Amino acid sequence: MASPGPTTVSITATAAAFGLRHSLGYWAGINLGTILVLLAVALGATALLHELPRLSFTVSLAATLYMLYRAWRIATAPPLSAAAAAGRASGWLAGLSLAVANPKAYLAIGAVYAQSTLLAGRPLPDALLKCVVLAVAIIAIHTLWALAGSSLTSILSHPLAARILNIGLACLLILIVLIGFL
Template identity: 55%
Template structure:
């Protein structure tokens, strides 16, 4: 244990710059607008903070599942079977179309208390499904995970450190986008403003999704 502690502190001057570089590159690739981040913002704006939490938890766990799949090489295995790609892409797009419809048709928040929109917000399962069906997540996470390195001699320890850093970043990114959406929910008491903004969010979600899939 003492040897491990000494080696860790010896490694620390090299480790933190590498971790910072990993965070900055991941933030640039994973934190930009995409299906999951925009959907979190749209759900936060349409349904408020409290009723969005289950959906955002699902998004986080779904995206972390993608991260684990990338680390385990499962994505590479699936990519080696191109006959599966059209079915996976079709399922992803079908769910995102449904989610865009839910966002576009969400009613305005009903009263002065945050989170009291009429109708049900997207569920935990819905968030998880989008997290694992998000085409941008596979591309972005694969690029960051394979294109970065941390100064560990043991490849397993390096992979575990990347998993820990990127998992925390996934949660932080979606939290920031959620809070951005919730800040807009204060403007959505007016039915017309609510409808226009929700339709705009739904349209942007569709555009970014199709761009990630086919762009």
């Protein structure tokens, strides 16, 4: 769940470009949206995909293509100092929208949620506990990525350093997509 993806990379880039304090609205939207994804998964989105193999393949293909598109966008993004000069950080609604539309979140949360049991033989308490634990993990993960981004602000103002980091993150995202096919 903590691997580079649309939400983690975007909160890192936003915090690096605009600073941690100015990115808090976007951070809140990312967290709220990802927790909404968690609730959708908990309420059966993954079960529906398992029951409809054609839909599951279509969703997986769309998620793969979207993640490859995001990798391209990350690799070709301008230095963060140029992004910061263009305006202010996106707000909570932009973060929420990205998080809810993020196919990686559904796949990652679905895999973690479906493959773990915390309270054997007690399905409702198990489901609730998994939701709480994963919600805390979601907030912690996005907080750490935002802190990492804000610590890179001075480095990423240099175009070459920004390009190297962008290409590295894009390659990491592509690697994650490829590992998903193994």
